[in-house]
Amino acid sequence: MELATTLTSQTVQNAVREVGINPNHWYAVGWADQLKPGEIMPVVIWQQAIAVYRDINGQLHALEDFCPHKGVALHKGKVHGCNLACAYHGWEFNSEGSCVKIPYLPEKQKLPRANVRSYPIQEQYNLIWIFPGEPKLAATCQIPHIPEFFENEWVVVPISAHFQAHFSICNENTMDVFHGFLHQGLQGWFDPVLLSLKETEASVRAEYNVSYKGHMAKFLGLSDRADTVTTLPITVEYRYPHYASSLQGVSSLYLMRLPIGSNESRSFALFFFKVRLPQWILQPIKPILIPLLQRFVLSKFLAQDIEMIESEQRNYLANPQRRYVEINPAIIAIQRLIIRQHEQFMQKSIQPSLQHQERESVTNFASGS
Ligand code: FES
Ligand SMILES: [Fe+2]
Structure with a gap:
């Protein structure tokens, strides 16, 4: 279903800040080479x-x-x-x-x-x-499909994070391209525009336009030149419970969310970049380049996000009755999805026990007890 992309004020459902997960999905829990x-x-x-x-x-x-x-x-x-x-x-x-x-x-x-x-x-x-x-x-559920993982042309940078926050707050951060404002000191993206928004039973897909400029953006293939602005469409898709986002063939991100408890979450992300270097230079320097990108680029963005996410969680806990206002319809859509997935799971798990109770009461009735 296509949704309107107008940025109008909508009330946030506070219930999303405490909702449980639908456990009938595959969750990433750690890096395999570390065990x-x-x-x-x-x-x-x-x-x-x-x-x-x-x-x-x-x-x-x-x-x-x-x-x-x-x-x-x-x-x-x-x-x-x-x-x-x-x-x-x-x-x-x-x-x-x-x-x-x-x-x-x-x-x-x-x-x-x-x-x-x-x-x-x-x-x-x-x-x-x-x-x-x-x-x-x-066996009926799939883990995300990540074709870039097997393609040599990409530089893949793994990065994990730990948040003292409910998974809904973390997920909204990933969907919310409008928070480029936070990262402006790091030459992040700017001038985001929401172009389209689509919601299905298990996913929300938003398409935005974003602009880049600067030397780092050029090196990572996000911008044509360091001194001019490049505008690209980015799609961000939340396929419950994980994310896939793609910047028109020049970069992708797969972010796997691990909800731990009502105030704690983790994430395991794979960033893919097409660095502007010939393959014969790129392949031997990948082992040096990847930790540098982790340390000097991605973890700096992440630290800024964590600060905002954890502040949001603390203030929610200090006053859960407070009303919040949102204007990005993509955020409202993922809140609906998170609540819906949990409700679907609860209904499925309640039904068999209701059926069991019904069977028992029929048996008790028949046996006269
Ligand atoms: S063997 Fe596990 S508690 Fe005794
Ligand atoms: Fe961010």
Whole structure:
């Protein structure tokens, strides 16, 4: 559905600042190359604590971060072959989450039934992805498609961030191209114009025009010349729960959001640039160029964003009743989408339990109890 692009005042739905996630999607939780065989990484996806480990064969597994013996966090343990052993008494859990060994159990004695939940997990684009929802839906959901990752002409700069803020505040920052004002000291973009806005059941896609100027913009291929203004169309698409944005073939951004809790979120982003250098120069200098771009370009933009996002969150918490005014219809659209996705999940999870209750009451009625 096409939406109007007029910038008129609309009231923000404060409910979006506290809404939960739809867990029936793949969430990126960490960089795959940072978890070596035999290592364990604790992660949290919207209040679910998960121990991710790579077994000695290099396979990834994800178990609830909770030992069913006494409740100790499993990520404090050790990888034993393909299993995860709890740090406290050494109970071992296989990749399905079943206890398969207790080191001090007498030989002929049967193992107790002690299980933890296991999660679908995969690695792709050097990211670890977990499906925290209904496991049987994992196969029907796709992780984002990132073709640039396999194309040599792009310089890919990975960058992760941590925010003391609800994921809706972070997501609005990514959709809101009008905040170029914040980054003007860093030669960011300017003069944004919202050209089109489209909303579907699971996505919001906005197209803006933005302008660039300066030496950094020229080096990154965003501007033709350092001293003149180049105007380009940029599309920003929020496909719940992640972002894909593209600047007319010269740069793209894929941003994966990880909601941790009501005031905490993370992001894992892949920036792609077409740097204006010949391939024979570019390829050997990529290992130096990437950390330089991370440190001197992207993390400076990010630090400014984090300051605004966290300030917004603190002031919301100090006075949740306060009314806010928004004029960008793209922001109102993603708020609707975030609330809708959570409601859809809640309805689906309520329905089976209602059906169960209905069945029970029919059975009770039939048995006269
Ligand atoms: S608490 Fe985990 S083995 Fe005892
Ligand atoms: Fe920003």
